[in-house]
Amino acid sequence: MDTTLLVQALVSGVLAAGLYALVSVGLALAIGVIGIVNFAHGEFFMVGAFLAYQLFVTFGIDPVWSLFIVAPALFALGGVIYTSTIRFVLKAPELNQMLLTFGIGIILQNLALLIWGGDPRTIAGISYRGIGYQIGGVSIGLVPLASFVISLVLVLGLYWMLSSTPLGRAMRAVAQNRTGAALVGLEVNRVYLVAFALSALLAGIGGVMIAVIQSPTPVVGFAFTLKAFAIVVVAGLGNVRGILFAALFVAVAESLVATMVPNGDTLRNAVFFAIIFAVLIRRSWRTV
Amino acid sequence: MTVATSRKAALEVRGLEAGYGKIQVLWGIDLDVAEGEFVAIIGANGAGKTTLLRTLTGLIPARAGTVTALGRSLRGLSAARVVKGGVGHVPEGRQLFPLMTVRENIDSGADYLPDARARAPRNRAFVYDLFPRLKERERQLAGTLSGGERQMVAIGRALMSDPRLLLVDEPSLGLSPALSQSVFAALKQINADGVTVVLVEQNVQQSLLLADHAVVLETGEVKLRGTGAELLRHPRVREAYLSL
Numbered sequence: 001m002d003t004t005l006l007v008q009a010l011v012s013g014v015l016a017a018g019l020y021a022l023v024s025v026g027l028a029l030a031i032g033v034i035g036i037v038n039f040a041h042g043e044f045f046m047v048g049a050f051l052a053y054q055l056f057v058t059f060g061i062d063p064v065w066s067l068f069i070v071a072p073a074l075f076a077l078g079g080v081i082y083t084s085t086i087r088f089v090l091k092a093p094e095l096n097q098m099l100l101t102f103g104i105g106i107i108l109q110n111l112a113l114l115i116w117g118g119d120p121r122t123i124a125g126i127s128y129r130g131i132g133y134q135i136g137g138v139s140i141g142l143v144p145l146a147s148f149v150i151s152l153v154l155v156l157g158l159y160w161m162l163s164s165t166p167l168g169r170a171m172r173a174v175a176q177n178r179t180g181a182a183l184v185g186l187e188v189n190r191v192y193l194v195a196f197a198l199s200a201l202l203a204g205i206g207g208v209m210i211a212v213i214q215s216p217t218p219v220v221g222f223a224f225t226l227k228a229f230a231i232v233v234v235a236g237l238g239n240v241r242g243i244l245f246a247a248l249f250v251a252v253a254e255s256l257v258a259t260m261v262p263n264g265d266t267l268r269n270a271v272f273f274a275i276i277f278a279v280l281i282r283r284s285w286r287t288v
Numbered sequence: 289m290t291v292a293t294s295r296k297a298a299l300e301v302r303g304l305e306a307g308y309g310k311i312q313v314l315w316g317i318d319l320d321v322a323e324g325e326f327v328a329i330i331g332a333n334g335a336g337k338t339t340l341l342r343t344l345t346g347l348i349p350a351r352a353g354t355v356t357a358l359g360r361s362l363r364g365l366s367a368a369r370v371v372k373g374g375v376g377h378v379p380e381g382r383q384l385f386p387l388m389t390v391r392e393n394i395d396s397g398a399d400y401l402p403d404a405r406a407r408a409p410r411n412r413a414f415v416y417d418l419f420p421r422l423k424e425r426e427r428q429l430a431g432t433l434s435g436g437e438r439q440m441v442a443i444g445r446a447l448m449s450d451p452r453l454l455l456v457d458e459p460s461l462g463l464s465p466a467l468s469q470s471v472f473a474a475l476k477q478i479n480a481d482g483v484t485v486v487l488v489e490q491n492v493q494q495s496l497l498l499a500d501h502a503v504v505l506e507t508g509e510v511k512l513r514g515t516g517a518e519l520l521r522h523p524r525v526r527e528a529y530l531s532l
């Protein structure tokens with residue numbers, strides 16, 4: 001087997017893991033704090049990507065700067081969706097909650113299809129996209145590297161926020177006991193709102209990066225929902241460190257299969273289901 | 289109930305109705321508690337005592353009636369707003385943060401209330417004085433505590449909020465007789481310091497001895513009222529709640 005190819009696959013996997021972790025911590029935040037399994041999470045990611053695309057096409061804004069527009073925009077979108085829908089189903093059965101978020105996802109996806117059509121959209125002619133480094137035959141693109149670093153900084157930033165700031169402490173309190181949190185003077189609904197909006201913001205930033213890395217279509221979001229889901233299942237809830245390792249594991253597995261297996265590229269999504277499957281079966285063995 | 293006219297009302301409840309979904313639990317509760325008073329609420333399992341306290345703090349919405357606490361109408365206020373207005377609540381089931389330490393749980397009572405935060409060191413010292421065991425276990429996660437220890441943390445957390453009106457739901461639950469006695473003594477002391485106390489208890493004898501006034505709740509209605517001493521002598525109370 002060609003070792004350069006193997007190393008290249010490993011490196012690509014590691015770099016992709018950053019973005020996966022970023023999208024996954026957002027999903028885990030919504031599940032952990034609010035208890036909502038948000039199947040529209042990947043759609044926030046997609047909206048972020050297409051906002052960046054549109055900002056580039058209409059105003060010529062470079063995606064690097066779009067980050068600072070898309071982040072607050074997605075925070076606001078998350079806030080509006082929480083206030084107008086999610087908060088009404090907090091006590092509803094889980095199946096109803098999932099149907100609601102699934103529906104929100106489909107609506108966002110179809111709106112994007114109406115506006116942008118189904119073809120891949122490329123942010124053309126960004127100078128830094130072509131920049132890459134060669135180390136012993138292994139190439140590292142500047143864009144994947146930057147997306148890895150930005151993602152890692154945001155994930156660690158979220159970890160720090162949750163563990164060391166008053167807002168983070170409030171989120172942990174609300175997550176651990178809603179009634180107790182209300183009785184110490186926390187507006188539970190407001191904390192939920194901020195957590196949900198923050199989760200959308202993180203996904204949106206990921207979306208801006210995918211708009212540069214790939215040429216996304218309006219269905220890019222669902223694939224990322226699945227990936228984030230797989231990662232959260234592997235990591236278990238409530239720990240950011242676990243998500244980093246799970247993202248690494250999942251992304252490297254995907255990259256290895258895509259590179260080393262003949263026709264592996266078509267198996268990318270199968271890798272995620274195989275991992276979810278294996279982890280769940282293993283857990284059920286352990287508990288028997 | 290005879291309210292001393294010279295004293296201001298700490299709590300005034302009129303025609304309060306509440307419930308869960310299609311089930312109505314409280315059917316028109318009237319209750320007056322004067323500032324500085326110690327009032328006990330007794331009643332059988334399922335009578336609606338916990339529901340009453342939960343409605344007072346806004347954890348569940350009132351369906352009818354009014355609640356005025358510390359001179360303020362509580363209509364439509366969230367639990368957080370009620371607590372910020374000086375009402376402390378030791379809830380049934382303790383409602384602690386299991387993945388936080390004892391110290392974090394206790395401090396959380398003051399963390400979100402600016403006035404209480406300023407007095408946190410003094411109040412924490414009082415709580416640790418009351419429950420020395422909590423000081424020993426300061427760094428233990430609340431989720432790994434024994435039932436009695438959890439109860440102590442729940443009481444401590446409410447005391448940290450420096451309440452002017454304290455609602456306490458069965459504080460003796462799970463505590464040894466000796467420790468129950470110190471909790472009752474502490475409540476009496478807090479009351480003597482000027483805090484109005486509303487106590488729900490299964491330990492009827494003890495709470496009637498402590499209370500200035502008491503009410504007996506049955507199926508969501510106030511069936512009897514009187515001073516603690518009066519109710520202790522009341523034949524119906526003696527038969528149903530004291531098994532005498």
Ligand SMILES: Nc1ncnc2c1ncn2[C@@H]1O[C@H](COP(=O)(O)OP(=O)(O)OP(=O)(O)O)[C@@H](O)[C@H]1O
Nearest residue numbers: 308311313331332333334335336337338339340380
């Ligand atoms: N979440 C709920 N949903 C539906 N019914 C409830 C709920 N909580 C309590 N109830 C019902 O309301 C009634 C009053 O309950 P509550 O907890 O107020 O009683 P209690 O007087 O505190 O009893 P205990 O002494 O056992 O604590 C009971 O019949 C109970 O079954």
Ligand SMILES: [Mg+2]
Nearest residue numbers: 337338339380
């Ligand atoms: Mg009760």
